[in-house]
Amino acid sequence: MTQKELSLLFSPDLYREGLLLLVSPESFHKLEGKTIERSRLHMLVCDGILELELNGKAYEMRGPSLLDIMDTVTVRINRVDPDLRGWCLFITFEFASESLKNLRPGPLNHLLEQLCLPVWSLSQKENEILEKQLLLMKGTLENPKHYYRQELCETYFRSFSLELGNIMFTHEENMNGAPSYISKRDFVTLNFMKLVSRHFMEEHNIDFYAKALCISNKHLTRVVKEMTGKTPHTVICNELIHQAMAMLEDDNASVAQIAEQLHFSDQAAFCKFFKNHKKVSPMAYRRRYIE
Numbered sequence: 001m002t003q004k005e006l007s008l009l010f011s012p013d014l015y016r017e018g019l020l021l022l023v024s025p026e027s028f029h030k031l032e033g034k035t036i037e038r039s040r041l042h043m044l045v046c047d048g049i050l051e052l053e054l055n056g057k058a059y060e061m062r063g064p065s066l067l068d069i070m071d072t073v074t075v076r077i078n079r080v081d082p083d084l085r086g087w088c089l090f091i092t093f094e095f096a097s098e099s100l101k102n103l104r105p106g107p108l109n110h111l112l113e114q115l116c117l118p119v120w121s122l123s124q125k126e127n128e129i130l131e132k133q134l135l136l137m138k139g140t141l142e143n144p145k146h147y148y149r150q151e152l153c154e155t156y157f158r159s160f161s162l163e164l165g166n167i168m169f170t171h172e173e174n175m176n177g178a179p180s181y182i183s184k185r186d187f188v189t190l191n192f193m194k195l196v197s198r199h200f201m202e203e204h205n206i207d208f209y210a211k212a213l214c215i216s217n218k219h220l221t222r223v224v225k226e227m228t229g230k231t232p233h234t235v236i237c238n239e240l241i242h243q244a245m246a247m248l249e250d251d252n253a254s255v256a257q258i259a260e261q262l263h264f265s266d267q268a269a270f271c272k273f274f275k276n277h278k279k280v281s282p283m284a285y286r287r288r289y290i291e
Helices: 003-009 025-031 093-100 110-116 124-141 149-174 184-199 206-212 217-228 232-248 255-261 267-278 282-290
Strands: 020-023 040-047 049-054 057-062 065-069 075-080 085-091 119-121
Touching: 003 020, 003 025, 020 025, 020 124, 025 075, 025 085, 040 049, 040 057, 040 124, 057 065, 057 119, 085 093, 085 124, 085 149, 093 149, 093 232, 119 149, 124 149, 184 206, 184 217, 184 232, 206 217, 206 232, 217 232, 232 255, 232 267, 232 282, 255 267, 255 282, 267 282
Parallel strands: none
Antiparallel strands: 020 085, 040 065, 040 085, 049 057, 049 075, 065 119
């Protein structure tokens, strides 16, 4: 089931089509027996035990713990403890993009943690910090007459992501010296992501990244696609879009200057690229935030 299909099982107040679905503790049991596909989600188990499968591999979550899953992973909820108290937040790329702008909360290798160690044990304090943001989001979603309903949801998701990023950094520090589990595919993916974070503004073609990693374009594409569910081209484009959004929200630079700084051939090419991804022109996006 996809996010949209799952939404029919829950209160319409906690679903915004094309944006998010928040499953709260009162209705979490409805996920039992369900197979979830093509959904980006965060699952927070505060108390109790949850048995599930991720791409066919069995896992057990004991509260407090967190599951951070990309939309390329199939999740099956096998058993929900009768006393379990948990949350599940489904988000779309568009919602996350608008909420986080150009922020990337957490360590760079969190992508690999999602793939190799998807379940994170939390302290009670960490659990309370994350649950607080979800409670605030729930209260906002349940008030459809609030003039700033969407903006507050974006704010609370941004806050949730920043708190989660802080927790991930803390866990990374505590894991220093732990045995490495990084495979060759992990290594290629991690180094590709590092290169993209440094060079995406001036290097838009995967040839540059494949050459820097001393592998073929085909091999790079296969590995990154297998590990992230996204092609290298999509990863680069996502970085460009986030950077463009941040630059457009600051009116110090013209659209032509932004196109030049992001190394597009001309303003028209940048405008076409931006509109293809955001469904609005750069100037229309800017007016939304400046006026």
